[in-house]
Every structure is written in structure tokens, then in C-alpha cells.
Amino acid sequence: MLLTDTPAWSKKKLGRLGRALADGSVPPENCPAYDDVMLWHHELAATIADEVASRRWESSAGIELEVSSRGKTIDTLIQKLRRPPLIPLDQVQDLAGVRVDADMTLSQQTAFAHELAAHYEVEERCHRDLRADPHSGYRAYHLWLRVPAGRAEIQIRTEGQSAWANTYERMGDTFGxxxxxxxxxxxxxxxxxxxxxxxxxxxxxxxxxxxxxxxxxxxxxxxxxxxxxxxxxxxxxxxxxxxxxxxxxxxxxxxxxxxxxxxxxxxxxxxxxxxxxx
Structure with missing residues (x-):
């Protein structure tokens, strides 16, 4: 996949699929299949992850980056579509998710995030710095990418932020x-x-x-x-x-x-x- 590729469905049709998923109803015939949408975003996330991992970044020289990609499971996606504030499926940013974990300082994390943002032409309003203002304890630096192939989120985390997030996510899976x-x-x-x-x-x-x-x-x-x-x-x-x-x-x-x-x-x-x- 290329980031300049475009999916076979429109935002409007993707929105219809999202409403059906949130309602628990059968998706209408004129919208894409869930499996096709998730496969597309899995490939989008993998494409971005491969580029991030293989490219030489000036700000991360000497730092070992642990890059991974993933798509949302249907359970977590439905929960997100049903949870206020209600977000249409065509506006869900992390259908394609990329994580970059590294043993880096906060300054190095900021510099790397800004270099990635410049490369992918991420607007300032699509930067999510969750370090000083965490979400339920979660801290990281997120970038929201909007390319012809779709929306994606890059999560940049220090070693400590990653360890905390992985532990808390495990708690969520176990306790709710x-x-x-x-x-x-x-x-x-x-x-x-x-x-x-x-x-x-x-x-x-x-x-x-x-x-x-x-x-x-x-x-x-x-x-x-x-x-x-x-x-x-x-x-x-x-x-x-x-x-x-x-x-x-x-x-x-x-x-x-x-x-x-x-x-x-x-x-x-x-x-x-x-x-x-x-």
C-alpha cells in the first residue's frame, strides 16, 4: 500500500457502517464490509510503521526505536463508537495505530515527534501532547495523520510511559x-x-x-x-x-x-x- 492510495468507499459509506456497528444492526448493503475496512487500516498502519522503522531520523540518532502497528478489535471499536462523545467511524483517528517506544528523554521525544510531524505534514491541531495533561494517567505524544489512504495515529512513548501504558491496559482487560x-x-x-x-x-x-x-x-x-x-x-x-x-x-x-x-x-x-x- 502507498499512503497516496485511496480506499474503495467514501466517508459517507464508512459512516453508515459505523452507525450499524454502534446500533448492533445489520450493515446496509451500500456500505463497506467491516473486514475490508479493518484489513485496509491494518495495511495502512503496517505501511507507516515500516517507514518509521526503516527511515533514518535525525532526532533519534543513537536511539533504538521499537515500532509496532495494530488495528482496533471489533469490541474496542464498538465501545468507542458508543461512548460519549459519539464519534462517527469515518472520524475515528486510530483505526490504524502505530506505536513507537524508545528509551529516550522527554526532550528527545518532543524532537522526534516534531520531526515525524514535519515529514507527514501533520498540522499543529493534530498534535496530542498527553504528558503534562494525561488521559486517566496515560502519558504519551500522539500525532494524527490524515493521508489519502486514511487516518492513522502514531503514539510516541518513552520506556517508562510504555511500561505504564502496557500495565494499565492489562488492568483494563482484566478488571474492565x-x-x-x-x-x-x-x-x-x-x-x-x-x-x-x-x-x-x-x-x-x-x-x-x-x-x-x-x-x-x-x-x-x-x-x-x-x-x-x-x-x-x-x-x-x-x-x-x-x-x-x-x-x-x-x-x-x-x-x-x-x-x-x-x-x-x-x-x-x-x-x-x-x-x-x-
């Missing part, structure tokens, strides 16, 4: 997808786990913000250059102490980040054990 939309579960133990996950999302954001600020930047590079070239011992000592302090704090927050990921993995394994018991 309503938790992804801030619906309170009836089980108090599940509600407590939801609260813990939301607290962990807040903590993760603080850790990632500090790691971002402590990452090697221009000022540190300049300080190291002065340290290497300056003939003044007193300046040497001061800069050395400053750089040592930065490095120590960097190691501390790297350890906090690793501990946070380990806690997330522990919760995910606990959920898997509950699934086996049930």
Missing part, C-alpha cells in the same frame, strides 16, 4: 476497560490499584522531567570544555564539583527510573497471576 475512561470500579481493591497506578504515573513524570533536565546538554558541554582548557585551578575545582554533583544526581534518578520500571513489572506479573487464578 472503564478504568481507562475514569470510571470507578465497583471492587475496592481494584480501585486502590487504579489509584496506585495514577500515583505512579505522576511519579514517573517527575522522574522523567528530572532525568531530562540532567541529560547532557550544551551548558554541560561548555563547562567540560572550560574544565579541560582553563589554566585557573580555582575554576577547575568549582567546575569539577558542579559536574560531579550533576553526575551523582543523574545516577540517582536513573536508579529511581529503574526501580519504577521494576515496580511496574511486579504489578503486571501480579495481574497475570490473577488472570490465571480466575
Amino acid at each position: 476497560r472503564g478504568i481507562r475512561y475514569d470510571e470507578a470500579p465497583s471492587n475496592r481493591n481494584v480501585q486502590k490499584l487504579v489509584e496506585i497506578m495514577h500515583s505512579m504515573s505522576e511519579m514517573l513524570m517527575r522522574i522523567e522531567t528530572q532525568r531530562d533536565e540532567l541529560s547532557y546538554g550544551q551548558q554541560e558541554a561548555e563547562a567540560r570544555a572550560v574544565l579541560d582548557e582553563s589554566p585557573h585551578p580555582e575554576l577547575h575545582v568549582g567546575l569539577a564539583i558542579t559536574l560531579e554533583s550533576i553526575e551523582r544526581r543523574r545516577r540517582d534518578y536513573d536508579q529511581l527510573h529503574a526501580d519504577h520500571l521494576a515496580q511496574m513489572d511486579k504489578i503486571r506479573r501480579m495481574i497475570e497471576d490473577l488472570e490465571e487464578v480466575s
Whole structure:
């Protein structure tokens, strides 16, 4: 598939299929088959994912990108079509979904998102930065692509954001997808786990913000250059102490980040054990 290809159906006919799915009725004859629509969007997502994975991006030099693609299942799609605010099927943005996970800082995440947006000509209004304003604890940077072949969503996530999202998604599959939309579960133990996950999302954001600020930047590079070239011992000592302090704090927050990921993995394994018991 090429991104310039166009589907065999119109937006109007796609909308008719969506209304039938939401109503639980038989789709009219003059609209596309559900299987054909989903196959098309699976291929669209795979095409974008292949390009993202194979292309050399200046902003992600030295960063290993984990790129995957997926389409919506019929159950999650119907839930989305029925959930307020009601969105017509022809306007559902993530029928074709691409995920890009990487061990990157928040600044690197922003730079990569902007480079992707420039490449795919994504308008500013189609940027969804969910880091400072998360959706039910979920944080990421989303881009909404609108190409002749259809609509697609690229989700760009740091290692920590990905671990949190995968754990919370597993919780939704086990305890009910309503938790992804801030619906309170009836089980108090599940509600407590939801609260813990939301607290962990807040903590993760603080850790990632500090790691971002402590990452090697221009000022540190300049300080190291002065340290290497300056003939003044007193300046040497001061800069050395400053750089040592930065490095120590960097190691501390790297350890906090690793501990946070380990806690997330522990919760995910606990959920898997509950699934086996049930």
C-alpha cells in the first residue's frame, strides 16, 4: 500500500457502517464490509510503521526505536463508537495505530515527534501532547495523520510511559476497560490499584522531567570544555564539583527510573497471576 492510495468507499459509506456497528444492526448493503475496512487500516498502519522503522531520523540518532502497528478489535471499536462523545467511524483517528517506544528523554521525544510531524505534514491541531495533561494517567505524544489512504495515529512513548501504558491496559482487560475512561470500579481493591497506578504515573513524570533536565546538554558541554582548557585551578575545582554533583544526581534518578520500571513489572506479573487464578 502507498499512503497516496485511496480506499474503495467514501466517508459517507464508512459512516453508515459505523452507525450499524454502534446500533448492533445489520450493515446496509451500500456500505463497506467491516473486514475490508479493518484489513485496509491494518495495511495502512503496517505501511507507516515500516517507514518509521526503516527511515533514518535525525532526532533519534543513537536511539533504538521499537515500532509496532495494530488495528482496533471489533469490541474496542464498538465501545468507542458508543461512548460519549459519539464519534462517527469515518472520524475515528486510530483505526490504524502505530506505536513507537524508545528509551529516550522527554526532550528527545518532543524532537522526534516534531520531526515525524514535519515529514507527514501533520498540522499543529493534530498534535496530542498527553504528558503534562494525561488521559486517566496515560502519558504519551500522539500525532494524527490524515493521508489519502486514511487516518492513522502514531503514539510516541518513552520506556517508562510504555511500561505504564502496557500495565494499565492489562488492568483494563482484566478488571474492565472503564478504568481507562475514569470510571470507578465497583471492587475496592481494584480501585486502590487504579489509584496506585495514577500515583505512579505522576511519579514517573517527575522522574522523567528530572532525568531530562540532567541529560547532557550544551551548558554541560561548555563547562567540560572550560574544565579541560582553563589554566585557573580555582575554576577547575568549582567546575569539577558542579559536574560531579550533576553526575551523582543523574545516577540517582536513573536508579529511581529503574526501580519504577521494576515496580511496574511486579504489578503486571501480579495481574497475570490473577488472570490465571480466575
